[in-house]
């Protein structure tokens with residue numbers, strides 16, 4: 001069977017990603033429609049972002065408030081949803097609360113208090129958990145999650161929708177599996193003990209998103225696999241038979 005020529009366009013990458021999501025979902029009998037892509041646009045210019053928006057990627061992620069502000073302004077007419085996925089310093093809490101529809105990176109009670117004091121409208125949040133308990137990594141320790149959850153639910157403006165984790169940056173996709181599983185079990189446990197819904201599990205990036213789908217992710221945060229020249233490790237995440245990415 002002949003394959004179409006390699007195509008480095010965002011459209012081609014997105015269809016390869018969707019195929020990989022569908023395959024992973026099928027392996028565990030999940031509905032692929034229950035998995036949302038957050039297109040992470042850090043370091044990406046306005047033109048590729050416009051292309052992504054035109055392809056139906058309506059949720060965009062940035063990891064720095066400062067870098068995001070100019071893009072949010074420039075793309076305001078297209079009204080995408082912006083999620084902050086990187087570490088937030090409390091001195092940027094006001095801007096974050098004004099400009100983003102979701103902050104995925106809540107990792108301390110202190111940050112919750114800063115956001116709660118400055119948010120003028122409802123703000124969706126996720127607690128970022130260092131579920132692998134790796135040293136020198138962002139995210140709350142699992143033991144801190146209860147306290148952060150209580151602080152969030154005490155604020156009328158903040159709406160807790162779930163948890164986020166970053167898989168280990170080394171060891172390949174299978175190294176991420178126990179971390180994703182742990183995040184899910186922390187979520188399930190919170191759900192049970194506090195009767196919260198917590199529908200969102202944001203886990204899985206370019207190199208490990210199929211594993212994240214298998215482990216129950218509701219949101220994948222994808223940057224390089226959509227936008228950047230792709231090293232082999234990213235290509236590998238698309239699975240056998242995927243079109244080569246340039």
Ligand SMILES: *Cc1c(COP(=O)(O)O)cnc(C)c1O
Pocket residue numbers: 040042063085086166205206207221222223224225
């Ligand atoms: C950059 C980034 C991503 C996307 O990473 P890729 O490996 O490029 O897919 C996801 N989440 C966070 C928190 C990031 O900073």
